[in-house]
Amino acid sequence: MPETLTSAQPLYARHARAAERGAWSIERDICWGEIDSSRALAQPAILAKLRDAALIESFHPVNLSRLIRFAWDDIDAGVVFSLEMYEGFKHFHALRLYLDTVGYEPRITDAELRAIRERADRDDLDPTEPVAPLVEFMLSEHLAAYFFRRLGEQADEAQLRILLGLIAADEVRHAQSASDLIAQRLAAHPELVPNVLRAAVQFRHYGVEAVGDVPVAMPGDDVAIRTFATRIERLCGMRIVDHLKQELER
Ligand SMILES: [Fe+2]
Ligand SMILES: [Fe+2]
16 A cells, blocks of 8 residues: 555545544443443533434434435545445444443434334435535535534543544545535536535534434634634635625626
């Protein structure tokens, strides 16, 4: 394996490599026998957020199947979504396991998970909008990273802190992968810049479909919001506020 990837190598090789470097193990990296249940249960608000997060992660097969169909001919996107499917499953599995281990109620049931999928929109995404679904995906992952990081900072239970740190790092990587896919599309079609800006302004977290009110970034998390805008502006070479001004002037 070469130390540095050359530009001749496909984008997915970089994503695969980053995924291998960031890989962690549910079994080995969390000491399940050392979890302090009473300490965890003393923070029910955190566990409630964890439960919603597990439900959102469980929803990936529906959300990603739409995205896979949307970007079916994009080789790199197929890899990014495959990694997301696996790692999103891992997040769901680890979070549910954690909640069950500490004895949090109500327990997540398979019937509940199926009900979420039954309510979901299983139709195709709008094929006339070539980049917006990727923007929604990227921003959802970006906010998920901040959500898990902040939750980890607030959690008192040591194994939960470790788990949330590992998940947050995955989400950062997922957001970056999505950003790479968008950059690739913009390089080939610079005329799509306004579509990216529009999608950012109209952003809606896909988790809304799963749990209604998504506990995305913590309220008042200025850094999460600022970096949200930075991601878009770096891709588009334009500030979101300037885009909005232009739209108003039309
Ligand atoms: Fe996730
Ligand atoms: Fe993710």
